[in-house]
Amino acid sequence: MTSPQSNRPLEVACPQCRKKVLWSEQNPYRPFCSKRCRLLDLGAWADESHRITGEPAMDEMDIDALLAQADRDGGLQ
Numbered sequence: 001m002t003s004p005q006s007n008r009p010l011e012v013a014c015p016q017c018r019k020k021v022l023w024s025e026q027n028p029y030r031p032f033c034s035k036r037c038r039l040l041d042l043g044a045w046a047d048e049s050h051r052i053t054g055e056p057a058m059d060e061m062d063i064d065a066l067l068a069q070a071d072r073d074g075g076l077q
Protein backbone atom coordinates (compact mmCIF):
# COMPACT_ATOMS: atom_id res chain seq x y z
CA MET A 1 0.00 0.00 0.00
CA THR A 2 1.72 3.14 -1.17
CA SER A 3 0.05 6.46 -0.69
CA PRO A 4 0.51 9.12 -3.36
CA GLN A 5 1.78 11.48 -0.70
CA SER A 6 4.69 9.27 0.31
CA ASN A 7 6.95 11.44 -1.85
CA ARG A 8 6.86 14.18 0.72
CA PRO A 9 10.19 14.31 2.50
CA LEU A 10 10.01 13.40 6.12
CA GLU A 11 12.08 15.35 8.57
CA VAL A 12 13.70 13.56 11.46
CA ALA A 13 16.16 14.58 14.13
CA CYS A 14 19.59 13.04 13.89
CA PRO A 15 19.84 10.65 16.87
CA GLN A 16 23.41 11.72 17.38
CA CYS A 17 23.43 15.51 17.15
CA ARG A 18 19.69 16.27 17.00
CA LYS A 19 20.08 18.19 13.77
CA LYS A 20 17.04 18.15 11.50
CA VAL A 21 17.65 15.86 8.58
CA LEU A 22 15.49 14.92 5.61
CA TRP A 23 14.57 11.26 5.45
CA SER A 24 15.14 10.66 1.77
CA GLU A 25 16.65 8.15 -0.59
CA GLN A 26 19.43 10.64 -1.17
CA ASN A 27 20.56 10.35 2.42
CA PRO A 28 22.27 6.97 2.83
CA TYR A 29 23.02 7.79 6.46
CA ARG A 30 19.43 8.36 7.54
CA PRO A 31 18.26 8.77 10.19
CA PHE A 32 21.63 10.36 10.81
CA CYS A 33 22.62 13.67 9.23
CA SER A 34 26.03 12.47 8.14
CA LYS A 35 28.41 9.55 7.97
CA ARG A 36 30.23 10.93 10.97
CA CYS A 37 27.14 10.82 13.17
CA ARG A 38 26.29 7.31 12.01
CA LEU A 39 29.79 6.09 12.80
CA LEU A 40 29.70 7.79 16.18
CA ASP A 41 26.46 6.03 17.00
CA LEU A 42 27.68 2.66 15.76
CA GLY A 43 30.88 3.20 17.71
CA ALA A 44 28.90 3.85 20.86
CA TRP A 45 26.97 0.66 20.26
CA ALA A 46 30.05 -1.42 19.60
CA ASP A 47 31.68 0.05 22.65
CA GLU A 48 28.71 -0.84 24.80
CA SER A 49 28.30 -4.38 23.52
CA HIS A 50 32.03 -4.86 23.93
CA ARG A 51 31.75 -3.81 27.55
CA ILE A 52 28.84 -6.21 28.08
CA THR A 53 30.59 -9.20 26.49
CA GLY A 54 33.82 -8.34 28.28
CA GLU A 55 32.09 -8.38 31.63
CA PRO A 56 30.78 -11.87 32.35
CA ALA A 57 33.57 -13.04 34.58
CA MET A 58 30.63 -14.01 36.79
CA ASP A 59 29.68 -16.74 34.34
CA GLU A 60 33.13 -18.25 34.53
CA MET A 61 32.90 -18.31 38.30
CA ASP A 62 29.52 -20.02 38.02
CA ILE A 63 30.97 -22.62 35.69
CA ASP A 64 33.84 -23.21 38.09
CA ALA A 65 31.39 -23.65 40.96
CA LEU A 66 29.29 -26.04 38.90
CA LEU A 67 32.37 -28.03 37.91
CA ALA A 68 33.51 -28.21 41.52
CA GLN A 69 30.05 -29.38 42.54
CA ALA A 70 29.96 -31.96 39.75
CA ASP A 71 33.37 -33.10 40.90
CA ARG A 72 32.14 -33.53 44.45
CA ASP A 73 29.01 -35.33 43.29
CA GLY A 74 31.10 -37.62 41.12
CA GLY A 75 33.40 -38.32 44.06
CA LEU A 76 30.49 -39.55 46.14
CA GLN A 77 29.64 -42.28 43.67
Ligand SMILES: [Zn+2]
Pocket residue numbers: 014015016017018019032033034037
Ligand atom coordinates in the same frame (compact mmCIF):
# COMPACT_ATOMS: atom_id res chain seq x y z
ZN1 LIG B 1 24.06 14.38 13.18
